[in-house]
Amino acid sequence: xxxxxxxAVKKTKNHVSEPxxxxxxxxxxxxxxxxxxxxxxxxxxxxxxxxxxxxLQNFQDVFAGDASNATFKVIGTSLGVAAxxxxxCIILAYPIxxxxxNSKYNKNKIVVYLFxxxxxxxxxxxxxxxxxxxxxxxxxxxxxxxxTSIIGMVYNYLPFAxxxxxxxxxxxxxxxxxxxxxxxxNPFDVFVKTIIPMTIPGxxxxxxxxxxxxxxxxxxxxxxxxxxITLIGGLIENKFLLSQLNVGSVYAILMLILIGASVVFExxxxxxxxxx
Amino acid sequence: xGNELNNNEYIIELNDVKKRYDDSEVYAVESFNLKIKKGxxxxxxxxxxxxxxxTLRMIAGFEMPTEGQILLDGQDISLLPPxxxxxxxxxxxxxxxxxxxxxxNIAFGLQYKRLPDLNKPILNKDGSxxxxxxxxxxxxxxxxxxxxxxxxxxxxxxxxxxxxxxxxAVSTLSGGQQQRIAIARAIVNEPTILLLDEPLGxxxxxxxxxxxxxxxxMHKKLGITFIYVTHxxxxxxxxxxxxxxxxxxxxxxxxxxxxxxxxxxxAFVADFIGESSIYTGTVLKDNKIKFLxxxxxxxxxxxxxxxxxxxxxxxIRPEDVEITNNDDAVVKATIVSKIxxxxxxxxxxxxGKNELxxxxxxxxxxxxxxxxxxxxxxxxxxxxxxxxxxxxxxITKHYNxxxxxxxxxxxxxxxFPGCKLNEDGILVDERGEVKDIxxxxxxxxxxxxxxxxxxxxxxxxxxxxxxxxxYLGDHYEVTxxxxxxxxxxxxxxxxxxxxxxxxxxxxxxxxxxxxLKGGDKKHA
Numbered sequence: 060x061x062x063x064x065x066x067a068v069k070k071t072k073n074h075v076s077e078p079x080x081x082x083x084x085x086x087x088x089x090x091x092x093x094x095x096x097x098x099x100x101x102x103x104x105x106x107x108x109x110x111x112x113x114x115l116q117n118f119q120d121v122f123a124g125d126a127s128n129a130t131f132k133v134i135g136t137s138l139g140v141a142a143x144x145x146x147x148c149i150i151l152a153y154p155i156x157x158x159x160x161n162s163k164y165n166k167n168k169i170v171v172y173l174f175x176x177x178x179x180x181x182x183x184x185x186x187x188x189x190x191x192x193x194x195x196x197x198x199x200x201x202x203x204x205x206x207t208s209i210i211g212m213v214y215n216y217l218p219f220a221x222x223x224x225x226x227x228x229x230x231x232x233x234x235x236x237x238x239x240x241x242x243x244x245n246p247f248d249v250f251v252k253t254i255i256p257m258t259i260p261g262x263x264x265x266x267x268x269x270x271x272x273x274x275x276x277x278x279x280x281x282x283x284x285x286x287x288i289t290l291i292g293g294l295i296e297n298k299f300l301l302s303q304l305n306v307g308s309v310y311a312i313l314m315l316i317l318i319g320a321s322v323v324f325e326x327x328x329x330x331x332x333x334x335x
Numbered sequence: 336x337g338n339e340l341n342n343n344e345y346i347i348e349l350n351d352v353k354k355r356y357d358d359s360e361v362y363a364v365e366s367f368n369l370k371i372k373k374g375x376x377x378x379x380x381x382x383x384x385x386x387x388x389x390t391l392r393m394i395a396g397f398e399m400p401t402e403g404q405i406l407l408d409g410q411d412i413s414l415l416p417p418x419x420x421x422x423x424x425x426x427x428x429x430x431x432x433x434x435x436x437x438x439x440n441i442a443f444g445l446q447y448k449r450l451p452d453l454n455k456p457i458l459n460k461d462g463s464x465x466x467x468x469x470x471x472x473x474x475x476x477x478x479x480x481x482x483x484x485x486x487x488x489x490x491x492x493x494x495x496x497x498x499x500x501x502x503x504a505v506s507t508l509s510g511g512q513q514q515r516i517a518i519a520r521a522i523v524n525e526p527t528i529l530l531l532d533e534p535l536g537x538x539x540x541x542x543x544x545x546x547x548x549x550x551x552x553m554h555k556k557l558g559i560t561f562i563y564v565t566h567x568x569x570x571x572x573x574x575x576x577x578x579x580x581x582x583x584x585x586x587x588x589x590x591x592x593x594x595x596x597x598x599x600x601x602a603f604v605a606d607f608i609g610e611s612s613i614y615t616g617t618v619l620k621d622n623k624i625k626f627l628x629x630x631x632x633x634x635x636x637x638x639x640x641x642x643x644x645x646x647x648x649x650x651i652r653p654e655d656v657e658i659t660n661n662d663d664a665v666v667k668a669t670i671v672s673k674i675x676x677x678x679x680x681x682x683x684x685x686x687g688k689n690e691l692x693x694x695x696x697x698x699x700x701x702x703x704x705x706x707x708x709x710x711x712x713x714x715x716x717x718x719x720x721x722x723x724x725x726x727x728x729x730i731t732k733h734y735n736x737x738x739x740x741x742x743x744x745x746x747x748x749x750x751f752p753g754c755k756l757n758e759d760g761i762l763v764d765e766r767g768e769v770k771d772i773x774x775x776x777x778x779x780x781x782x783x784x785x786x787x788x789x790x791x792x793x794x795x796x797x798x799x800x801x802x803x804x805x806y807l808g809d810h811y812e813v814t815x816x817x818x819x820x821x822x823x824x825x826x827x828x829x830x831x832x833x834x835x836x837x838x839x840x841x842x843x844x845x846x847x848x849x850x851l852k853g854g855d856k857k858h859a
Contacts, residue, residue, distance in 0.1 A: 232430065234427075235430050235433070237417070237426070238432070239432070240418050241395060241397075241418070241521075242418075242524065243448065244418055249418075252443075
């Protein structure tokens with residue numbers, strides 16, 4: 060290639076890129092202001108005392124001696140609630156999505172919207188209504204806080220599990236299902252050996268969509284357990300309400316690590332799915 | 336399997352099989368009768384939507400016939416689910432399991448296979464073996480061992496020439512390779528019948544030719560019955576022992592490739608298989624036939640098969656047209672186009688207003704006038720399915736005829752001799768009594784030449800879509816489907832229209848021929 064042409068290209072590139080660069084400024088500002096700065100702030104608070112001096116006392120408050128038991132109990136509860144909610148959501152959502160994806164039962168996609176409709180209702184009203192409705196049918200949040208909490212969580216996050224599964228099942232390769240039956244697999248084997256493997260990407264994103272938000276949510280459990288179940292999100296809220304910003308920040312970092320770990324975990328699974 | 340004693344020459348029989356889908360009012364497959372011999376290579380050939388794939392899917396078990404029976408080795412399998420049938424399919428888009436590697440894909444069917452375990456005879460209480468109907472001892476069934484599966488997969492891969500591909504992922508294979516794996520995955524189960532649903536459709540031409548020969552070779556080697564579905568007539572002619580030509584859900588012709596090519600039973604088959612010129616001819620006496628404005632000697636074998644003056648379809652294959660300048664030339668033709676096709680020239684000539692396609696190794700030039708001769712045995716004569724459209728109709732209150740969802744004026748006085756209209760415009764008979772002809776059932780006949788096609792959809796209440804076109808030398812025979820009345824109209828037109836065009840059908844003046852139905856004649 061003649062060098063003059065290369066220069067010409069470079070010239071026009073420079074010419075165009077100046078105003079284009081300017082377009083990135085709002086995004087950069089947004090990133091710094093709402094992503095990087097808050098994270099730095101959390102780290103700053105976590106490693107300083109009220110006067111702003113460097114200290115590791117906050118971590119000791121959270122992890123040393125008796126405090127560690129309480130901390131790990133809350134983490135354990137959070138993980139447990141999130142995992143249980145996710146599992147129930149997937150078990151419920153999978154057959155629903157499968158049926159919805161079959162156009163025979165879901166003409167005009169109206170039924171899909173019926174399942175997603177609760178998402179359009181204000182979150183607080185929905186949760187309060189859930190509590191009162193459960194009370195009405197005899198499931199009392201004061202005597203059975205775990206039952207009501209899990210019901211509330213599943214109810215809230217079920218649509219997030221249905222949507223990705225539904226999308227995957229719409230794209231299901233019907234001929235592979237027929238091929239399995241053709242090769243001698245009975246309906247159960249067809250389900251286990253072809254339908255489930257084909258929907259793995261949907262299952263993984265359904266898990267991501269339910270597990271991560273349930274990890275950090277606490278409003279539902281607060282409302283539906285009468286504040287008897289404390290999740291890590293609730294703990295953070297508490298500390299900040301009591302102006303214990305420094306200890307609260309340690310919990311926030313803790314949650315960041317937990318969610319980060321689950322993202323890495325799920326990414327790992329998705330990649331395996333993609334490789335095949 | 337008591338039927339082993341019976342005549343078991345046929346591996347599969349379809350008896351009067353019909354299929355109508357739940358959401359449709361027309362039959363996708365109609366009265367399908369076919370017997371297939373063990374080890375035969377049978378091809379279902381037809382344009383898309385002719386019902387060939389539906390028939391295949393009924394044999395595989397993916398669709399249940401609405402009516403009729405499918406017998407496998409004499410046993411009715413019509414309602415058996417696919418996994419219980421010893422039949423395997425090679426799918427159009429291969430349908431390989433993308434989440435499994437090649438080995439696991441091929442081994443998929445083998446994990447469900449059961450064999451009698453010769454070490455575990457089934458015993459009566461007294462310790463004697465339980466015997467089957469033919470007196471042989473019976474055994475408990477067992478799964479295949481890992482080593483057996485290994486060996487079978489290896490052998491299947493060898494057969495399709497892809498040894499060493501066991502660990503590969505499906506996505507790393509080319510289309511042709513995936514096709515071979517799909518075949519290996521099906522034949523590894525040693526099915527009694529292998530179904531192939533347009534398996535080569537997605538391959539490029541060269542690959543397709545190669546695979547055709549390989550499939551044929553495989554069929555010879557394995558001795559399995561192959562049922563092959565394609566819309567490619569050349570593929571069907573190359574590979575099959577028997578071709579089943581289908582159109583509109585019905586079998587048009589069953590025969591060897593040579594029979595189908597040389598002796599097509601109707602214009603559809605002739606038009607679909609190979610190139611041909613098709614004309615409307617008239618049968619004369621003394622074994623003569625008139626077409627292209629001349630009188631030809633026709634095949635002595637056809638003598639007596641047709642009535643005198645009967646209108647027939649005449650099919651001439653391009654390779655059967657002989658150019659001659661001797662006295663035996665029957666007609667003169669003007670060459671209008673010349674294409675060199677490698678081993679021969681293909682000429683398009685005009686005989687009067689008719690087009691004639693001809694292949695010859697000799698070179699002529701555009702504009703040359705040549706003599707044309709065709710051997711009597713090469714003039715294929717076939718009955719015209721119809722020359723008119725027939726509809727059931729009835730007479731309306733206002734003395735119009737109602738048929739195919741429309742009302743049309745007609746000469747009703749002709750139907751009722753002796754009757755006339757009185758001063759109030761009411762039909763009366765000889766004695767002046769009012770004659771009620773409302774709802775009298777009639778047959779409406781419209782000749783193919785009694786209608787005209789029009790672009791202007793308002794020109795006629797009959798609107799429809801062009802679903803088929805056959806070129807008949809000097810005109811096209813066009814089939815128009817009216818979705819509203821669900822009626823088909825066939826019309827001759829000199830003009831070339833496009834498939835799927837929406838057109839109006841204008842009935843010419845006096846184009847309608849209305850006759851009373853037999854039963855009502857007496858009453859009237």
